[in-house]
Amino acid sequence: MTDIAKRDIAMRALVTSATLLLAASPVAAFTAVNGLNVQALPPAGQFEVISSLGAGPREIWCAGAQFAHFRQGAAGNTRLYIVKGLSQSATQPARKSVIFTTRPNAALAAGPKPGDDGNYSVSLKKTGFNLRVAHAEGFCETIIDDVLD
Numbered sequence: 001m002t003d004i005a006k007r008d009i010a011m012r013a014l015v016t017s018a019t020l021l022l023a024a025s026p027v028a029a030f031t032a033v034n035g036l037n038v039q040a041l042p043p044a045g046q047f048e049v050i051s052s053l054g055a056g057p058r059e060i061w062c063a064g065a066q067f068a069h070f071r072q073g074a075a076g077n078t079r080l081y082i083v084k085g086l087s088q089s090a091t092q093p094a095r096k097s098v099i100f101t102t103r104p105n106a107a108l109a110a111g112p113k114p115g116d117d118g119n120y121s122v123s124l125k126k127t128g129f130n131l132r133v134a135h136a137e138g139f140c141e142t143i144i145d146d147v148l149d
Contacts, residue, residue, distance in 0.1 A: 030071050032063035033140050038071075039091045045072070045103030050089055051096045057122040058139040064100045065136035074102050076134030081108045085125035098124050
């Protein structure tokens, strides 16, 4: 076997090992365009967006929508529901997070939407509050525009 063939085999083994390690690692959280990390949680469909200093509703909903779209394959008309409002993170004890789902139970599915009772504010605290993925992902556009300017 030539040295080139041996190096090729070694390189393939290294890439395969690294890929398997990253796939199995809980550290391999999803990072949204705005830098916020998102971690999948049980049960299926739930995930938490880890807040960072200065992150507000637009940033948190953007990260949640990107996770739902790119990791869960959610369509634009799929709704994101708040399971647990802004509070102590489930995976990073020193941080705050919002837990979302794309698979609501009956109580969450009946939750408030923008415009209910004339309120168009985007909540991070109301359990059951929900937006369509496309609506929430629209909050990412200003972030992308700022980066490109």
